[in-house]
Amino acid sequence: MKIPFYLPTRVRAPRALARLLFILAAAAFVLAGRAMATERWATLEAIHQIENPRNTEEPGRYGELGPYQFRERTWRMHTLAPFSGAVDRRLSDAVAVKHYDWLCSQLALRGVPVSPYSIALAWNAGVRAVVNPNPPASAVDYASRAANIAAELLHGELADAR
DSSP, X not given: OOOOTTHHHHHHHHHHHHHXXXXXXXXXXXXXXXXXXXXXXXXXXXXXXXXXXXXXXXXXXXXXXXXXXBOXXXXXXXXXXXXXXXXXXXXXXXXXXXXXXXXXXXXXXXXXOOOXXXXXXXXXXXXXXXXSSSOOHHHHHHHHHHHHHHHXXXXXXXXXXX
């Protein structure tokens, strides 16, 4: 029996289509990851600009340290490094990313959409403040300021990419 010439093409077509779909899915995943990383960067930079814009190494009123004004308890949640390391920008950035990701997971568990506003509100007043129907006014003000700064940073980032 003679095998038709077009058979290999028909067999390869689904493989080629599967490869193309895989490549497109991978590209979408990378782009989504980049967008999430860009939003995370903008949110953390906004928090830094509010918390410690001059990068002072002096402790805050409640003993907070570093660019993100971590409290020791929060610092200990994410690292075994000494709390004094919070003034080191690189180390503090790494802990900030871990804390940001932790806040995202906590908000998702509670059905709260992750946004620069919700992250900043949780950063400032805790996760409970985000689900509380009446969060403290000062925390709402903080979150609004952080969300506005993040939006400006994202707008500038997007404009630079064009």
